[in-house]
Amino acid sequence: DGQKETPQDLINTLHGTFGAHHERAVHTKGVMVVGTFTPTKDASKLTKAPVFSEGKLPVVARFSLFAGVPDIPDTANGAAPTGLAIKIKAKDGTEFDFATDQHNGFVVATSDEFANFLRLVAASGPGVEHPTPLEKFLDGHPISKHFVETLTSPASYATATFFGINSFKFTNGDGKSAFVRYRFVPKAGEHYLKPEELKAMGPNYLQEEIVSRITKGPVVFDWYAQVAEDGDKIEDPSIAWPESRNLVKLGTFYFNGLPQDKVVADKQTLFLPGTSHPGIEPADPMLTFRNHTYPISFGERQ
Numbered sequence: 413d414g415q416k417e418t419p420q421d422l423i424n425t426l427h428g429t430f431g432a433h434h435e436r437a438v439h440t441k442g443v444m445v446v447g448t449f450t451p452t453k454d455a456s457k458l459t460k461a462p463v464f465s466e467g468k469l470p471v472v473a474r475f476s477l478f479a480g481v482p483d484i485p486d487t488a489n490g491a492a493p494t495g496l497a498i499k500i501k502a503k504d505g506t507e508f509d510f511a512t513d514q515h516n517g518f519v520v521a522t523s524d525e526f527a528n529f530l531r532l533v534a535a536s537g538p539g540v541e542h543p544t545p546l547e548k549f550l551d552g553h554p555i556s557k558h559f560v561e562t563l564t565s566p567a568s569y570a571t572a573t574f575f576g577i578n579s580f581k582f583t584n585g586d587g588k589s590a591f592v593r594y595r596f597v598p599k600a601g602e603h604y605l606k607p608e609e610l611k612a613m614g615p616n617y618l619q620e621e622i623v624s625r626i627t628k629g630p631v632v633f634d635w636y637a638q639v640a641e642d643g644d645k646i647e648d649p650s651i652a653w654p655e656s657r658n659l660v661k662l663g664t665f666y667f668n669g670l671p672q673d674k675v676v677a678d679k680q681t682l683f684l685p686g687t688s689h690p691g692i693e694p695a696d697p698m699l700t701f702r703n704h705t706y707p708i709s710f711g712e713r714q
């Protein structure tokens with residue numbers, strides 16, 4: 413229908429839904445950690461990206477709640493899906509960034525649809541008569557409905573699996589290509605809270621727990637590439653690929669400390685999930701759109 417929301421439109425829409433502040437426009441409340449990345453040998457079979465041939469590298473990462481609300485309780489509606497963003501710092505200064513969340517599959521297929529969805533959320537707040545505009549939309553859109561009905565609340569940021577959702581094209585040294593989606597799997601195992609368990613938690617349970625966990629030992633995630641087969645949707649992030657697809661382990665993250673100044677680190681860190689590298693190209697237009705949008709929000713917090 414010709415709708416074409418710009419990155420600035422998405423920022424304005426996020427502020428319209430969550431409030432006009434100058435912190436991150438979404439995924440506002442979070443905790444930064446630091447650590448290392450160690451690649452596997454298998455990674456280089458899929459991509460020639462140099463980040464997999466430099467041994468152990470330093471990383472910064474940020475765990476976050478979903479909503480664009482700075483002081484939202486960790487127990488509130490809108491906290492899920494929680495996010496994990498990671499930046500690997502290669503030896504030549506190149507940065508490899510990911511911003512992932514807990515849901516395998518996005519709520520809608522495109523950035524235009526995401527803008528519409530956010531406006532429906534804004535129009536369906538407390539006091540709005542049922543069925544709300546959002547409820548009406550969900551009834552006609554089974555994928556979005558499934559998304560909101562299957563959100564989970566992790567017991568800890570360290571016990572959730574995180575999904576890259578958007579697709580990349582990997583190319584190896586022989587010129588062979590494959591489409592992949594990222595997945596970050598917790599070494600501590602997956603643990604999610606039942607609704608009554610969530611109710612019993614404090615308003616900062618996730619932020620506090622990860623900080624205390626890291627002082628006792630590393631928080632570890634294995635990074636996998638899920639490899640597409642013929643017919644898998646590359647450009648529609650709302651459709652998860654079948655679980656039968658091959659998962660290739662790319663490496664392991666060890667988060668073992670906190671940044672020296674957490675306020676400065678939070679403000680100065682920008683994750684750009686749609687950046688190209690030799691052997692790694694975005695294969696879903698949403699990734700490129702995200703790369704245009706995140707810097708606007710970054711600029712607002714300076």
Ligand code: HEM
Binds near residue numbers: 423683702
């Ligand atoms: C069109 C779709 C999307 C838009 C417009 C959008 C927009 C944004 C914006 C504006 C930020 C704040 C960036 C900053 O201030 O540094 C952000 C952060 C984030 N987004 Fe998205 N996003 C989209 C899709 C996604 C998807 C598909 C995922 C999960 C795979 C995701 C996960 C995250 C995470 C985890 C953060 C927090 C990054 C951090 O901790 O700094 N987003 N997003």
